[in-house]
Amino acid sequence: MSQNLKSIFIDGEAGTTGLGIRDRLAAVPEVEVRSIASDRRKDPAARKDMMAGVDLVVLCLPDDAAKESVALADELGSDAPKIVDAATAHRIAPGWVYGFAELEPGQADKIANANRVSNPGCYPTGAIALLRPLVDAGLLAQDHPVAVNAVSGYSGGGKSMIEAYEAGTAPAFELYGLGFQHKHLPELQTYARLTRRPIFIPSVGNFRQGMLVSVPLHLDLLPGKPRVADLQAALVERYAGSTYVSVVPAAEAGGKLEPEALNDTNKLELRVFGSDAVGQAVLIARLDNLGKGASGAAVQNIRLMLGLAEG
Ligand SMILES: NC(=O)C1=CN([C@@H]2O[C@H](COP(=O)(O)OP(=O)(O)OC[C@H]3O[C@@H](n4cnc5c(N)ncnc54)[C@H](OP(=O)(O)O)[C@@H]3O)[C@@H](O)[C@H]2O)C=CC1
Numbered sequence: 219m220s221q222n223l224k225s226i227f228i229d230g231e232a233g234t235t236g237l238g239i240r241d242r243l244a245a246v247p248e249v250e251v252r253s254i255a256s257d258r259r260k261d262p263a264a265r266k267d268m269m270a271g272v273d274l275v276v277l278c279l280p281d282d283a284a285k286e287s288v289a290l291a292d293e294l295g296s297d298a299p300k301i302v303d304a305a306t307a308h309r310i311a312p313g314w315v316y317g318f319a320e321l322e323p324g325q326a327d328k329i330a331n332a333n334r335v336s337n338p339g340c341y342p343t344g345a346i347a348l349l350r351p352l353v354d355a356g357l358l359a360q361d362h363p364v365a366v367n368a369v370s371g372y373s374g375g376g377k378s379m380i381e382a383y384e385a386g387t388a389p390a391f392e393l394y395g396l397g398f399q400h401k402h403l404p405e406l407q408t409y410a411r412l413t414r415r416p417i418f419i420p421s422v423g424n425f426r427q428g429m430l431v432s433v434p435l436h437l438d439l440l441p442g443k444p445r446v447a448d449l450q451a452a453l454v455e456r457y458a459g460s461t462y463v464s465v466v467p468a469a470e471a472g473g474k475l476e477p478e479a480l481n482d483t484n485k486l487e488l489r490v491f492g493s494d495a496v497g498q499a500v501l502i503a504r505l506d507n508l509g510k511g512a513s514g515a516a517v518q519n520i521r522l523m524l525g526l527a528e529g
């Protein structure tokens with residue numbers, strides 16, 4: 219192995235997100251992925267030893283295990299590696315940088331200079347990408363009563379949900395999050411800069427991966443009563459020059475949108491469907507929940523943190 223390679227340990231390498239990151243990193247020649255023998259992969263001592271010898275660790279674990287890994291890294295003091303946490307545990311935690319590079323100007327630099335980066339949730343990636351530019355532009359009041367509806371492929375539920383769908387024991391389609399406590403609400407509200415808690419209703423369908431996130435709006439309830447083109451222009455301005463986020467004319471979709479078109483990419487497409495005649499719009503984000511919603515974003519963050527060129 220070359221001395222110049224950056225070393226990475228994926229804690230949770232055998233899981234859905236971990237495997238996705240490993241596959242993507244296989245195409246990055248500047249890094250080597252180091253692994254623990256399968257029978258010791260949950261052993262805290264083995265994980266700590268591994269962390270002591272690498273440049274960066276990616277946590278692809280349930281929240282409690284991710285917190286345990288961070289505590290192990292803390293015990294290493296100045297020998298601790300950089301951390302990207304793909305779990306929900308540290309998304310609004312002090313001392314962590316939110317790993318959505320396109321959040322606002324300067325966010326990619328913050329990620330590049332951070333030791334601890336929390337990879338965003340799949341649904342918030344779409345919702346924040348749609349909402350934050352409108353809030354920043356004054357087109358959406360921070361206390362606007364926002365509703366976010368979304369559908370995900372079943373891989374979003376990790377190994378257990380994948381097994382249930384592939385065994386044919388899961389429903390064809392299901393709404394969930396109906397207790398108003400979905401784990402993504404805190405980061406969604408925080409990074410969209412909303413002061414009023416949004417209503418968030420996710421759903422899961424019988425397809426493996428892919429995602430749509432939508433936000434309906436009544437234009438006459440927005441500050442200054444904007445037209446559909448004003449919403450579109452605010453998104454275009456925010457993401458001009460972005461490699462992975464694009465604002466696509468809604469007319470191209472012919473009034474329909476399916477969730478799987480960006481699978482196996484790190485892309486995020488944003489559209490504003492609307493009618494000035496009826497004063498209504500719906501903002502829609504399309505992404506791969508395993509791509510820009512998880513492993514793709516993680517590798518984008520890893521590249522930034524290790525000073526590697528964009529992939
Ligand atoms: N699936 C998705 O679309 C996304 C998931 N995430 C997040 O990534 C994290 C992982 O999710 P996902 O990949 O879906 O989950 P999976 O259930 O597919 O994988 C989790 C992995 O972690 C392993 N694991 C559990 N406990 C420990 C432990 N104490 N030490 C070491 N390894 C452990 C599991 O081992 P075993 O194989 O034995 O079960 C499994 O391999 C979660 O926090 C999730 O919220 C983030 C974005 C999207």
Ligand SMILES: CC(=O)N[C@@H](CCC(=O)OP(=O)(O)O)C(=O)O
Nearest residue numbers: 305306338339340370374375422
């Ligand atoms: C379909 C499904 O169950 N999706 C998961 C979200 C995916 C995920 O794991 O979200 P993180 O990015 O926060 O880890 C859920 O709603 O809990």
